[in-house]
Amino acid sequence: MKSLKKRRRIQIVAIAVAALALATFLIGFAMRDGINYFRSPTQVVETPPSGSETFRIGGLVEDGSLVRGQGKTIRFRVTDNNQSVPVSYTGVLPDLFGEGEGMxxxxxxxxxxxxxxxxxxxxxxxxxxxxxxxxxxxQGTYVDPKAAPTDPDS
Structure with missing residues (x-):
C-alpha cells in the first residue's frame, strides 16, 4: 500500500512539473512579439539592433531636424544630446509632438x-x-524642469 501512495505522489509531482514547464513555454512563446525593449539613441548607435527586432527608442526631437515629406511621411532625428538617430514615420503625429520635445x-x-x-x-x-x-x-544631460533655476549672477 505504501509504495502505491508513494508512486502516485511521484506521478502527481511529475505531472505538475511538466504542466508548469508547458505553461511557462506557452506564455513565453505568446509574449515573444509583445515585448519591446527601450533603447536610447546612444545605445542604438553603439550596438545596432537587427532589422527584424522591434524596439522602442526615446529621446528629444533634435532642433531643426523635423521635415515633412510627401503625404503623411515625417522625418526627424531623435537625440539624447550625445548621439542622434534618424527616424521616419508615416501617420498622424500627436498634437504635442515638436522639436526639442520628448518622444x-x-x-x-x-x-x-x-x-x-x-x-x-x-x-x-x-x-x-x-x-x-x-x-x-x-548621459549626464538631464535637466529637471521642476528644479528652481540657478541664478548665474549670485
Missing amino acids: VGTGRMQGDTFVATEILARHDETYMPKEVIQALKE
Whole structure:
C-alpha cells in the first residue's frame, strides 16, 4: 500500500512539473512579439539592433531636424544630446509632438534609419517618459524642469 501512495505522489509531482514547464513555454512563446525593449539613441548607435527586432527608442526631437515629406511621411532625428538617430514615420503625429520635445517611438531599424510604427509624445509641458529621463541622466544631460533655476549672477 505504501509504495502505491508513494508512486502516485511521484506521478502527481511529475505531472505538475511538466504542466508548469508547458505553461511557462506557452506564455513565453505568446509574449515573444509583445515585448519591446527601450533603447536610447546612444545605445542604438553603439550596438545596432537587427532589422527584424522591434524596439522602442526615446529621446528629444533634435532642433531643426523635423521635415515633412510627401503625404503623411515625417522625418526627424531623435537625440539624447550625445548621439542622434534618424527616424521616419508615416501617420498622424500627436498634437504635442515638436522639436526639442520628448518622444518615444516603437518600430524597427532599416539601414541606419529607425522606421516608427507608433510615436508617443509628452502629455503636458513637464512630462517626459521615465525611460527618456533615465537615458538622459545616464548621459549626464538631464535637466529637471521642476528644479528652481540657478541664478548665474549670485
